[in-house]
Amino acid sequence: MSGVLVDIGFWVLGVLAVASAVVVFVVDSMARATYALALSFVAVGLALLLLQQNYVGVVTVLMMVMEMAVMAVYMVMYMGMNPALMPMSMVHDKRAALAVSVAAFVVLGAGALLVPWPVRRGVPSPDVTAALGESLMGKQMLVMVVVSPVMVATIVGGIVLASGRTRYDRFGDDLDVRTPRDPERGGVGR
Amino acid sequence: MTLQTVLLVAAALFAVGLCGAISQQVVVMVMMGLEVMVNAVILAAGAMWWFLAPDPTGQVLLLVVLAAMTVEMAMGFAVATLVHRHRGSDMTDSATDLAG
Incomplete structure (x- = not known):
């Protein structure tokens, strides 16, 4: 793709990304906010x-x-309403949030423009996806090895946090209650 | 498209996400703000990779950021479920037990 086309494409996508991110927080329906994000x-x-x-x-x-x-x-579950129809504006301290975010933009933008960035080192490999795969299965294997248990811990943690009643609620802290404390009696063997 | 312009767009995205994460009251909307901020980090890291050092190591860092985003979403939804179950609310203002 020629340089001008890439430039135009980038600016269109950049403006679209920022504008739709703004829409997420100004639109008055959760569903539209999700689509915008x-x-x-x-x-x-x-x-x-x-x-x-x-x-x-x-x-x-x-x-x-x-x-x-x-x-x-999740929105439909927790908001308890039709998220496409219900107007909402639930913000606090909007002025302070705006001031902090404008300050963050100024600092980050100034850094982007004023830092003397080094020249490019090296050239990309002809097939960057294949290079990434080889890297992950070779030199950078440790990253995958670390990310995997983190993902497993996330699954376990998510279930523990989100579950309403676990076996400790049913059988006591030492799991020594013979008859489970269930809201309704019945079921297999109970 | 230069490194500076991509970083400027990423800075704008980050600022928008920060504003949302600070100001919103609904837990899911706060998470949306965090997502936009991580989105900006992904864009900035992608630009750094392409314009400064296009070797595979930078792409691995991007994958780690994506993984962090997934973990954030999963744990965030789990905490939102917990708060909703115990407080019957999805607002951050009803979960200020640890506020100083």
Whole structure:
């Protein structure tokens, strides 16, 4: 793709990503906020494709679209209303939040523009996705080895936090109660 | 498209996410703010990789950021479920037990 097309594509995606991120917090319906966030993620994923991150860009798009679908389900569960129809504005200390975020943008933007960035070191491999795979299965294997138990711990932690009644509620702290304390009697062997 | 312009867009995304994460009251909306901030980190890291050192190590860092995002979402939803179960509410203001 020629340089001008890449530039135009990047600016369109960049403006789309930021604008839809703003929409997330100003729109008056949870469902629309979720769709706007999904759009923002898709724009960033496509921008990553422009930066030749084929694998990471596609993974970002796929993962975030699914994640936003899950988020919409949670909203319906917890908000207890039709999220597409109910207007809402639930914010506190909006002025302070705006001031902090503008200050953060100024500091980060100034850093981006004023830091004398070094020149590029090395050239990308012809197939960056294959290079990433070889790296993950070779030199960077430790990263995968560390991320895997973190993911397992997340699954266990998520279930422990989210479950309403566990075996300790049913059989006591030492698991020594013979008849489980269930709200309803019955079931297999009870 | 230069490193500076991509970082500027990422800074704008980060600032928008920060504003949302600080100001929103609903737990799920706070998580949306955090997601936008991590999104900005992904974009900035992708730009750093491409414009400064395009070797596979930088891409591995991006995958780690994506994994962190997944963990944040999963644990956030679990905590939201816990708060909702015990307090019957999905607002951050009803879970201020540890506030100083």
